[in-house]
Amino acid sequence: MSFVSFKKGDIVHSAEKICTKSYFIQKGLFRTYFIKDGKEISEYFPAEGEWSNSPRSFRTRTLDLYCIDAIEDTETLCLDVNGLMYLFENFPEMERYARLSMGTVFGHFMERITSMRFTTAKEKYNHFIETYHDIHHRIPLGMVASYLGITQETLSRIRNEK
Secondary structure (H helix, E strand, O other), rough: OEEEEEOOOOEEEOOOOOOOEEEEEEEEEEEEEEEEEEEEEEOOEOOOOOOOOOOHHHHHHOOOOEEEEEOOOEEEEEEEEHHHHHHHOOOHHHHHHHHHHHHHHHHHHHHHHHHHHOHHHHHHHHHHHOOOOOOOHHOOHHHHHHHOOOOOOHHHHHHHHH
């Protein structure tokens, strides 16, 4: 494991590369996103105490569509895929920790899918605030709007209603 720091705006992972590193965020904030029709679509905002990587690319060692950038100056502990496999093979508690962590991420994505499909823009925003209650104020509004699948104008109207 090594210490790696990123400056605000740094690309942590590009979709053009296979993800071979996982980052444990000690201080700061990342954004996981993809690009569709030239627009960045925010998908997830990992912060302090969370791991960040491109899960499918990291697991299968193939390309996928996710990119990661630093929203703030961020300090991380970095573990490459071979180091992680060593830990899994030699320390069963690490494999259990990974399963629990992935369960948390899976739960988040299931809630997100349900919110995107079955709720109004206002309900999506309220769910976002609830999900990211500790960090929502640190995320730029354009990224919040893309995460919610709404325009910045709609987001501003919703926020003004509160």
